[in-house]
Each structure stands twice: as structure tokens, then as C-alpha cells.
Amino acid sequence: MAHPRKTPDPVDLPQRARLTPQRLAVVEAIRRGPRSFTVAELYDRARRQEPKLGLATVYRTLELLRRTDAIRPLAGSPRAEYVRCSPGHHHHLICLSCGTVEETELCAAPSDAELRRRHGFAPESHELDVYGTCAECRAA
Amino acid sequence: MAHPRKTPDPVDLPQRARLTPQRLAVVEAIRRGPRSFTVAELYDRARRQEPKLGLATVYRTLELLRRTDAIRPLAGSPRAEYVRCSPGHHHHLICLSCGTVEETELCAAPSDAELRRRHGFAPESHELDVYGTCAECRAA
């Protein structure tokens, strides 16, 4: 049994995240780069600003950003890809031809009531990805 | 430059998939087991029927089954999990509490017309996963 606690509950976030040059470099590299990226690509770009940057720090920073919904792991695809995300509820349009990811606010998930009635399921969140051909690739 | 070809186009599927005892063992293990499973679990179960089965063959068979939509890699989660799927269009209700995956035919993706009008995007397919609490876990 663990020692009893006074503080509410052990949240596994640090009490306060520090602003370090390494984290800034990673965040900047994400801001400047394309919407979707692999960790290796990001690492390379971030190192241009912070050459001594370690790969572990990149992963640690990605985890922080994921918790604030600033990025999202890209589901489909051959694993190991992230997408920079705008705040707010949205979904992704993924081009099968060029790979670009576009955000859309269009959302038509099954209603909570329907899910509860038909399946006894209480939904909390959902993820929708649409695959197809983007405007640019359709033109070409 | 490659040698010119007479056959239509080099599809990357074999001309004809062979029915081997190893593949049967893997398929049987999937049929009999729970809807979602890891590769390691599947490997163990399939080996009870085909003890000399190699792990590589399991992966190769999973890939074949994925191409026919008989299984689907489970998006969320720490990778390395598959779900046995019924034929036909459907989506997944994933319980955050017990991890079970339930299928639903409920589907309300944005319409093709709306996607085209608002984003110039021509959808071909989509994937929807709903996270929440299943009936059983709600009861408990």
C-alpha cells in the first residue's frame, strides 16, 4: 500500500513545465514545418536551431504537446507520424495521392442518444479520418 | 529500366494465394479468439494447432487478411493490436474502461457533397472510432 496523500491526486504532469531552449526549438520546428511530419524529420529540423538536441527530448516534448492537443498522432499510415492541430474539435482529410492532411470542422458522428439506445454505449470522444483526393491533386 | 511486361500491371498481390496449414491455423486462431488481439497472443494460440509456425508467417498472414478487410489494425492504443471485423461497412465502439471493441453500423460521416463543396475534397473512405464506456462497464 502506498503512503496516504494530502494532495488531491497524483497527476502525472509536472507541477510546472519549464521553458527550455530545446523545447522552444522543437515547437518552432513544428510551427514552421508542414502540418504532418515524422519524428525523424522533426528531429532534423529542430537540430538546425539547437544542434545538441537529443532525440529523447524530442519525444518528451511531443508527449507534452500531445497532452495539450497541439499535435495528434496520425492514425492510419505506416506508423510514426504526427499532425500539428488547430485548437477546437475537428477532423482530418487525408489525401491518398499526396499525403497532405487538411482539417475540417465538419463532423457528423452518431448521436450520443443513438449510441446509448442501440448499444448501451456512453461515448466520450471520437476520431474521424476521411481518406480521398485533395483539391490540388484533383486538379492535376 | 525494367524489362517490358506483357501482363497488365505488376499488382503486388500474388497471382493466387495458397491454402496452407499455417494460414489455416492463424485464421482459425482468429476466428476462435476474442475480437481484438495482439500478435503475440495470436501467435501463441495458433501454435497450439501448428507448433512449428513461425512468427513471420503470422505477420504475413495478418497482412493478407488486412487486405481483405477481415481484420483491421486497432488505431488508438499503444500499437500492435488487431480487430477481427465483420464484412460490410461499420465502425468501432471502444471501451476506455475494459478495452473491448464493439461494432456498430451507425455511421454519420460528412456527406461527399459537403466535403467537395467546402474543401474540394473527393472522399473515398473513412474511419470512425468512438471512445467511451460500454454497457457492461456502465452497469458495474
Add this chain to the structure above:
DNA sequence: ACTGATACTGATAATCACTCTCAGTTACGG
């Protein structure tokens, strides 16, 4: 029933994506 082309197999090495460890460093509230 043969048989040959080629799909398939298991063992094992190799790769990949990520995580852990730890000793030294740094940000920052007080």
C-alpha cells in the same frame, strides 16, 4: 498421377521506433 514454376515457410539477423537510465545541468519561485 506427375511435375515444374513459384508461392510459401521457419530461423534468425536486422531494423525501427521508442523508452529507460543516470549523472550532470538549468530554469525559476522565493
Add this chain to the structure above:
DNA sequence: CCGTAACTGAGAGTGATTATCAGTATCAGT
């Protein structure tokens, strides 16, 4: 300033998946 908890990089470690390759088995065509 200072103290301390958070953070860092290097590199070892891990677990999952893929590649290699020499031997084997399936099955379409006879």
C-alpha cells in the same frame, strides 16, 4: 542569488516488425 525539482543528452535497452535466404510444399497444367 539559491535551492531544488525539472530537465537534458548520450547511449544502452526493449519490443515489435521486416528482411533474408535456403529449403519445402502447393497446385495448375499436362
